[in-house]
Amino acid sequence: MFSAYLDFIRIRFLMMLAYRVNYYSGILIYTLNIGVYYFTWQAIYGSQQTLGGFTADQMTTYVAVSWMARAFYFNNLDREIANDIRDGSVAIQFIRPYNYVFVKMMQGLGEGLFRLLLFMGPGMIIACILFPVKLPTDPAAWTAFLFMLLMSFLINSQINIFTGLLSFFVENNEGMMRMKRVLVDLFSGVIVPISLFPGWLSGIMKFLPFQAITFLPSSVFTGRIQGTGIWQVLGIQLLWFTILILPIFLMWRSARHRLFVQGG
Amino acid sequence: MVFYTSLIWEYMKNYIKTKLTYRADFWVEVLSDLLFQATNLIFILVIFQHTDSLGGWSEAEVVFVYGYFMIPYGIFMSFINLWGFSERYIVKGEMDRVLTRPAHSLFQVILENIDPPSIIGSFVGAVILGICWVQLDIPFGIVELLVLIVMVIGSVMIYTGVYTALTAISFFSDAPTGILPLMFNIQGYGRYPITIYNRLIQVVLTWIAPFAFVGVYPASYFLDQEITKSFALLTPVMGIVFLTGGILFWNYGVRKYRGAGS
Numbered sequence: 001m002f003s004a005y006l007d008f009i010r011i012r013f014l015m016m017l018a019y020r021v022n023y024y025s026g027i028l029i030y031t032l033n034i035g036v037y038y039f040t041w042q043a044i045y046g047s048q049q050t051l052g053g054f055t056a057d058q059m060t061t062y063v064a065v066s067w068m069a070r071a072f073y074f075n076n077l078d079r080e081i082a083n084d085i086r087d088g089s090v091a092i093q094f095i096r097p098y099n100y101v102f103v104k105m106m107q108g109l110g111e112g113l114f115r116l117l118l119f120m121g122p123g124m125i126i127a128c129i130l131f132p133v134k135l136p137t138d139p140a141a142w143t144a145f146l147f148m149l150l151m152s153f154l155i156n157s158q159i160n161i162f163t164g165l166l167s168f169f170v171e172n173n174e175g176m177m178r179m180k181r182v183l184v185d186l187f188s189g190v191i192v193p194i195s196l197f198p199g200w201l202s203g204i205m206k207f208l209p210f211q212a213i214t215f216l217p218s219s220v221f222t223g224r225i226q227g228t229g230i231w232q233v234l235g236i237q238l239l240w241f242t243i244l245i246l247p248i249f250l251m252w253r254s255a256r257h258r259l260f261v262q263g264g
Numbered sequence: 265m266v267f268y269t270s271l272i273w274e275y276m277k278n279y280i281k282t283k284l285t286y287r288a289d290f291w292v293e294v295l296s297d298l299l300f301q302a303t304n305l306i307f308i309l310v311i312f313q314h315t316d317s318l319g320g321w322s323e324a325e326v327v328f329v330y331g332y333f334m335i336p337y338g339i340f341m342s343f344i345n346l347w348g349f350s351e352r353y354i355v356k357g358e359m360d361r362v363l364t365r366p367a368h369s370l371f372q373v374i375l376e377n378i379d380p381p382s383i384i385g386s387f388v389g390a391v392i393l394g395i396c397w398v399q400l401d402i403p404f405g406i407v408e409l410l411v412l413i414v415m416v417i418g419s420v421m422i423y424t425g426v427y428t429a430l431t432a433i434s435f436f437s438d439a440p441t442g443i444l445p446l447m448f449n450i451q452g453y454g455r456y457p458i459t460i461y462n463r464l465i466q467v468v469l470t471w472i473a474p475f476a477f478v479g480v481y482p483a484s485y486f487l488d489q490e491i492t493k494s495f496a497l498l499t500p501v502m503g504i505v506f507l508t509g510g511i512l513f514w515n516y517g518v519r520k521y522r523g524a525g526s
Contacts, residue, residue, distance in 0.1 A: 025442025029449045035465065036453050043319045043460040044311050051314050175292030182299045191303055192310045 004098060005106045012110025020118055027123045030067050031130065037063045038131050052195035058222040059193075061134050064127040066190050066218045072120040073153040073213065075108050078180065081164025082173045094256065101161060101252055108157045136223055144230045148217035151237040156213050158244040159184065165248065168255035189215030209240040271367060275375040294381045301337075301385060304452055305330055305392075319460035325487050326457065328396035332483040333455045334389020336419035341382035344374060344424050347444070350434035360523055370428065370514050402486050414500055415482035421503030422477050423451075425510030432510075435517030447473060454479035457489075470495070477502050 016023075038060055045056040054062060081104060084090040093100040127133055136142055163180045167173040185191055187210035194205050194215045205211050216233040219225045225233055283290060308330060312323040353359040353373065362372050397404060430443055450468070454475030458466055469476040477499045485496035 022442060025446055028442075029446050032446075033449060036456075036461070039461045039465070040311075040318070040456060043457075044315045046315065048315070175296045178296035179292070179299060182296065182303055186303050186306060191307050196310055196314060198310075198313060 001098075005102060008103055008106035009110040009113065012107040013114050016111055016114035017118075020114075023115075023119050026071065026119060027126065030071050030119075030123050031126050034064050034067050034127055034131065037067075052193055053224055054193060054195070054222065057132065057134055058224060060131055061222045062193060062218050062224075064124070064131060064133045065221045066214050068120045068124045068127060069149060069152060069214060069217060070185075070190055071123055072112060072115045072149065073156045074115070075111050075157060075160060077104050077108050077157055077160040078164035078173075078177050080104065080107075081161065082167040082177065085164075085167040101165075101248060104161060104164075105157060108153075108160075112153050134222075136221060138223075138226075140230070141220060141223065141226070144234065145217055145221045148220060148234060148237060151234075151241060152213045152217055154241055155209055155237065155244065156184065156188075158241070158248060159209065162244070162248055162251065165251045165255060168251070168258065184210060184213065187211070188213035189218065193218075209244065212237045212240045268367065268371065271371075272375060275378065276380075279378060279380065290381065294384055297341075297382060298385060298388060301334065304455065319457040321457045321489065324396045324399045325489070328393060328400065328487065329457075329480050329483040330455050331389045331392030331394075331396055332415075333479040334392065335386045336416050336423060336478055337451075338383050338386030338389060339416070339420050340423040340427075341385065342380050343378055344427055345377040345379045345382075346373070346427055346431040348377075349373065349431045354434045357523060359521065363518070363521075369518055370511065397486075400487070408486065411485060415485065415496070418500035418503035419478040419482060421507040422474055422499075425503070425506030425508070426473065428507075428510035429513045432514040432517035435521045451475045451478065454481075456480065474502055474506065 041059045041063065042056070045051065045059070049055065051059070081090075084093065090100070093103075128135070136145070159180065163173070163177055166176055170176065187194070187205060187208060189211060194202050194211055196202075197205065205215075216225075216236060220230055220233065305327070308323070308326050311318070312326070316322070318326055353362065359369075362369050365372060402408075426447065427444075430447060433443065450473050452475075453461075453465070454469055454477070456479075458469060458476050458480050461469070466476075470481075476495075481495040482499040483496075484493055487493075
């Protein structure tokens with residue numbers, strides 16, 4: 001049974017590989033984004049030493065690794081699920097001898113693997129050449145970061161699956177999905193590190209899962225969080241991963257009783 | 265002209281009919297669009313909590329540019345919504361249907377894809393611009409209003425020209441080129457003080473993908489920023505150049521178009 005799920009990873013990976021040309025421009029776009037934010041932050045730092053606990057050098061690294069991590073964990077599982085629900089093909093998925101949500105997660109992993117090897121990897125090398133990015137020297141930081149990156153992917157995918165499954169309950173999910181994308185980019189810390197938010201907002205962020213997607217792993221990568229602090233942020237990620245399983249499970253269970261196909 | 269005006273009216277009626285099927289989601293979509301644009305505003309607001317100036321520009325000035333940008337951007341997004349062109353018109357062959365009709369093909373394609381709710385962004389932008397206008401104590405008279413209108417028209421023309429040309433690439437190749445998403449990412453950077461970037465990005469934003477003319481250049485006409493003021497008056501000129509170029513390239517593409525054979 002498990003090997004069937006592994007096949008979904010393989011198939012999606014090969015499918016992505018067939019369309020790899022589409023992602024070359026993606027590397028360019030992400031590098032450009034890093035460049036623009038790099039120059040903006042340079043202008044902001046000016047004479048200041050640290051902002052929100054980041055030195056100017058750390059901020060450069062933070063921007064580079066955050067965008068490139070986004071290149072890895074980003075996927076459109078929400079859109080895929082919403083489309084399956086809208087055109088009715090989810091009905092076929094129900095009668096197949098596997099769990100649809102797991103299959104989606106596996107397909108996401110296949111895509112993630114592709115993005116890691118052909119998007120984030122080369123992108124990170126280019127970013128290191130163009131900008132003064134300081135890679136961590138501590139092997140522990142590397143190990144922790146790679147594991148946290150996997151958790152970022154899982155949590156982001158969970159949020160995507162959750163948003164996608166909302167299509168069972170609302171007829172047109174488009175606005176929700178767009179809203180989710182903005183919220184994740186904003187609150188995960190890709191655009192601004194959470195520690196720079198005004199106090200009340202960063203206080204709220206501590207109780208939301210978004211920080212686990214970008215801010216925490218990138219903080220480890222830049223060396224802003226070290227030693228035992230790493231275990232703590234890792235714990236936060238694991239906690240959110242566990243918590244998010246519940247709403248997905250409940251939604252999936254109640255969705256089966258109220259499937260409503262629009263002209264499918 | 266009467267013919268084209270009546271077409272606009274008919275397309276509008278059709279648009280409203282289709283929208284009313286999903287009316288509950290209308291406001292969610294408008295809100296999510298605004299939120300999408302707000303990310304950059306939030307970025308600006310957050311960084312100015314930690315600094316007083318961005319490359320010599322104050323917070324009110326940077327937000328002023330941002331508010332200006334939202335006006336042409338909202339107009340552009342309402343009327344020029346060509347994102348799915350290659351997929352819908354080339355791959356699925358709908359371009360053949362368009363070409364059999366008497367109205368200009370670009371005009372029809374634009375009208376079939378209008379998205380009027382995006383104009384709300386323009387109003388929000390105008391309000392933001394107005395607030396900063398008062399804060400910065402800029403004089404406001406009939407001359408300023410006229411200049412503002414000319415600038416906005418110029419910016420919309422640049423936008424339209426660039427995206428028309430890029431969309432017309434689909435006539436030559438139906439494979440996604442990745443240029444459209446690239447442009448979509450670049451366009452936002454014309455909103456920041458251009459002098460903070462290095463020379464290469466400045467040249468790109470001024471002459472190649474001239475999105476600085478949709479934000480920082482025209483807005484600086486009203487501000488005390490000598491560096492870019494000389495460029496402000498170029499906005500309508502660039503608008504005419506890019507729009508003409510875009511339409512000519514579109515017409516050339518239509519002549520070369522052979523259909524996908526579907």
